[in-house]
Amino acid sequence: xxxxxxxxxxxxxxxxxxxxxxxxxxxxxxxxxxxxxxxxxxxxxxxxxxxxxxxxxxxxxxxxxxxxxxxxxxxxxxxxxxxxxxxxxxxxxxxxxxxxxxxxxxxxxxxxxxxxxxxxxxxxxxxxxxxxxxxxxxxxxxxxxxxxxxxxxxxxxxxxxxxxxxxxxxxxxxxxxxxxxxxxxxxxxxxxxxxxxxxxxxxxxxxxxxxxxxxxxxxxxxxxxxxxxxxxxxxxxxxxxxxxxxxxxxxxxxxxxxxxxxxxxxxxxxxxxxxxxxxxxxxxxxxxxxxxxxxxxxxxxxxxxxxxxxxxxxxxxxxxxxxxxxxxxxxxxxxxxxxxxxxxxxxxxxxxx
Amino acid sequence: xxxxxxxxxxxxxxxxxxxxxxxxxxxxxxxxxxxxxxxxxxxxxxxxxxxxxxxxxxxxxxxxxxxxxxxxxxxxxxxxxxxxxxxxxxxxxxxxxxxxxxxxxxxxxxxxxxxxxxxxxxxxxxxxxxxxxxxxxxxxxxxxxxxxxxxxxxxxxxxxxxxxxxxxxxxxxxxxxxxxxxxxxxxxxxxxxxxxxxxxxxxxxxxxxxxxxxxxxxxxxxxxxxxxxxxxxxxxxxxxxxxxxxxxxxxxxxxxxxxxxxxxxxxxxxxxxxxxxxxxxxxxxxxxxxxxxxxxxxxxxxxxxxxxxxxxxxxxxxxxxxxxxxxxxxxxxxxxxxxxxxxxxxxxxxxxx
Ligand SMILES: CC(C)[C@H](C(=O)O)[C@@H](O)C(=O)O
Ligand SMILES: CC(C)[C@H](C(=O)O)[C@@H](O)C(=O)O
Numbered sequence: 001x002x003x004x005x006x007x008x009x010x011x012x013x014x015x016x017x018x019x020x021x022x023x024x025x026x027x028x029x030x031x032x033x034x035x036x037x038x039x040x041x042x043x044x045x046x047x048x049x050x051x052x053x054x055x056x057x058x059x060x061x062x063x064x065x066x067x068x069x070x071x072x073x074x075x076x077x078x079x080x081x082x083x084x085x086x087x088x089x090x091x092x093x094x095x096x097x098x099x100x101x102x103x104x105x106x107x108x109x110x111x112x113x114x115x116x117x118x119x120x121x122x123x124x125x126x127x128x129x130x131x132x133x134x135x136x137x138x139x140x141x142x143x144x145x146x147x148x149x150x151x152x153x154x155x156x157x158x159x160x161x162x163x164x165x166x167x168x169x170x171x172x173x174x175x176x177x178x179x180x181x182x183x184x185x186x187x188x189x190x191x192x193x194x195x196x197x198x199x200x201x202x203x204x205x206x207x208x209x210x211x212x213x214x215x216x217x218x219x220x221x222x223x224x225x226x227x228x229x230x231x232x233x234x235x236x237x238x239x240x241x242x243x244x245x246x247x248x249x250x251x252x253x254x255x256x257x258x259x260x261x262x263x264x265x266x267x268x269x270x271x272x273x274x275x276x277x278x279x280x281x282x283x284x285x286x287x288x289x290x291x292x293x294x295x296x297x298x299x300x301x302x303x304x305x306x307x308x309x310x311x312x313x314x315x316x317x318x319x320x321x322x323x324x325x326x327x328x329x330x331x332x333x334x335x336x337x338x339x340x341x342x343x344x345x346x347x348x349x350x351x352x353x
Numbered sequence: 354x355x356x357x358x359x360x361x362x363x364x365x366x367x368x369x370x371x372x373x374x375x376x377x378x379x380x381x382x383x384x385x386x387x388x389x390x391x392x393x394x395x396x397x398x399x400x401x402x403x404x405x406x407x408x409x410x411x412x413x414x415x416x417x418x419x420x421x422x423x424x425x426x427x428x429x430x431x432x433x434x435x436x437x438x439x440x441x442x443x444x445x446x447x448x449x450x451x452x453x454x455x456x457x458x459x460x461x462x463x464x465x466x467x468x469x470x471x472x473x474x475x476x477x478x479x480x481x482x483x484x485x486x487x488x489x490x491x492x493x494x495x496x497x498x499x500x501x502x503x504x505x506x507x508x509x510x511x512x513x514x515x516x517x518x519x520x521x522x523x524x525x526x527x528x529x530x531x532x533x534x535x536x537x538x539x540x541x542x543x544x545x546x547x548x549x550x551x552x553x554x555x556x557x558x559x560x561x562x563x564x565x566x567x568x569x570x571x572x573x574x575x576x577x578x579x580x581x582x583x584x585x586x587x588x589x590x591x592x593x594x595x596x597x598x599x600x601x602x603x604x605x606x607x608x609x610x611x612x613x614x615x616x617x618x619x620x621x622x623x624x625x626x627x628x629x630x631x632x633x634x635x636x637x638x639x640x641x642x643x644x645x646x647x648x649x650x651x652x653x654x655x656x657x658x659x660x661x662x663x664x665x666x667x668x669x670x671x672x673x674x675x676x677x678x679x680x681x682x683x684x685x686x687x688x689x690x691x692x693x694x695x696x697x698x699x700x701x702x703x704x705x706x
Contacts, residue, residue, distance in 0.1 A: 140541055188490055189494055195440070220603040220608060246572055247572035
């Protein structure tokens, strides 16, 4: 409960590529919204610079130890996109900083809202964030005769806590439906358990309808304009959550428009769901990077630490700006404004609300 | 090579729910198109009735032995949807007949075309059909302290043969792009190998561009109207293929409009990608079932056994009928025609082509 804290430390972690640009802009907007409490010392921003691919490669670690210590000294973190090395890349094969942070800070829930008011879409996804295909992602192996094996892991505790969070959210926000998404007809031990435990949690909320779907059918249902308004809250294992939230964000305008909260018992980290766009940096276009997703993530952060009014202000301003011309011609689209101009525009809009 | 066979045996396997209705209709259309060769005895139809959920439950086997023997006596099979028992169902927990048939007949490739001409969409998916999350789907287990584990398996041979089929198709059909879809950044041993072996296959086709995507991003890209025409041929592991082909079919009008080919070295099976719709049967509406997907599957079957002209005729008739009023008001949509009327309509259309 953040309301009991005398001081809240917000870590600002720029990441790679366009990350520092858009994260810096989000910090500027946060400082603007929180200026009184910054002045009083209740809110402190802490810059964490070491989460770059260069530094991670130098230490051959997804999160170097000193960076991890800095992260752990914060209450909440705003994180820019980080580059994940790929086979054949210039970078050595180190784990995704994202995935490592979720594990190290035990951020067990990935919460992703997707809204398209004019289409009646108001979805909130609760993606389990530390288990499933991600738990032992580097423990797979290949036998001599060419058989490769990977593991999927689902624990009882891990499932119960994500289910509890999803239903608690549904309950508090007066949602009347929770949809469980798995592939329990095939992936029986892990998804079967996930489905069963979520159903058991659902049974404790008689006012909420619980339904369940296979992931293949659900990716189709989201596309169907006749069906998609029916869904409200989703709870799903890590990999399916990863897949379906990218699809869902597309209806809202793409991954560039969506923020994401990684929530644990002790820490919380908010981030954009898109990548670090190294090409924009190489081509000298970083200053045109679109900060919308980081600003959405910032609104989630504000709400999480108890600044609901400021969160609502930011959300209202973003809803307005993103539909206006400046926003529509932003970044990459030739005549766009810069990241900084967009930040200014959001702050001016907040003042006129 | 079917052209060398004196006789081709087509197995007709009705399955469950609306399966027998729509499969029977497809057989009627096939007999109509192949009537000369049926008369000459070159084509023989063989009804296989035992693949019902009742019979499978009685034998407690996904495919009872005598049914499997009958299937193996055919060259190609047309199969209606089968019911897969779910937890809490009236049926015992037996494996999906679909999945079992793919394994037993070694149908290693699931080929699913999706076309939306007016949007420039012409995709063909090559889904690996026997490995990945499906190999050991019933071998997962739970430890005493609540940790459940499932396995994903990818073999070198299994990957090479699906990659070869996808590139061979691309080459023969003058496609200039093949897209590999994995989650190799996380699922490293199996997806990493799948990606690498497909890339190696791609290197043998210098005229074809190979690109690769993560499954999360690809589900978003398919939605993006600016990007989706770029894609042509996809090759992907079993589970991702399962997920993305349902999404893709939705753009074409839903899973009810899509056929699917399950191809092996020795056997091939063609099916609808939708379910058995037991509710329609219960409500006495089976005769209104929509046979489009089975007819699409039949067109794929015809092409596969060397009746390309007849396949093209059926496809042309379906393209026409599905856009006409009868088709649009078909089944479920109150004023629809029956399954049989639709079949008649397709045959009349073929005659006027
Ligand atoms: C970058 C990648 C490892 C990550 C994931 O797979 O979780 C991303 O896709 C996401 O959804 O945050
Ligand atoms: C019914 C089910 C087992 C099957 C699968 O998962 O492969 C289906 O979804 C399909 O795509 O054919």
